[in-house]
Amino acid sequence: MSDEDAQISVQKYKPLGEVFSALGSVKRLQSYVLLANGDAPIDVADALDISRSGLQNYINDFKERELLEKDGKSLIPTETGEWLLEEVESMEDEYEEYRQSALRDRIEELSAFASSDSDEFIKQLIRDHPDEVRDVYGEEFGLDDDSA
DSSP states (O other): OOHHHHHHHHHHHHHHHHHHHHTOSHHHHHHHHHHHTTOOHHHHHHHHTOOHHHHHHHHHHHHHTTSEEEETTEEEEOHHHHHHHHHHHHHHHHHHHHHHHHHHHHHHHHHHHOOSOHHHHHHHHHHHSHHHHHHHHHHHHTOOTTTO
């Protein structure tokens, strides 16, 4: 890749990189989704157990990247912010489906190699992946939220 191509590539992804930077942690992402859905900043700070000044820093980043804007005393998503919110919510659903499908595939793959002691295999799988197994096979394995 030439230096010119590298420069074009950097410029091409810069705006998207800035959006990802603004959403660069779980709390930032959660904050953005809640704010874009109309939750009041004070409620978001309380719900996510973050300081109001910390949340204000997030809000400033969201506004700087033109994801949120003031509308009177409220924050609303910009056109770009609306698009991003839809994409995040869609990705969340798709990721959960992918994660469950991948776990099912992995379980099937491992089951083929499991020894005759399948109970031990299942116990090990639950120890290694408690949340995923509970989400995908909770009812089948008789798991509740406190089992794993």
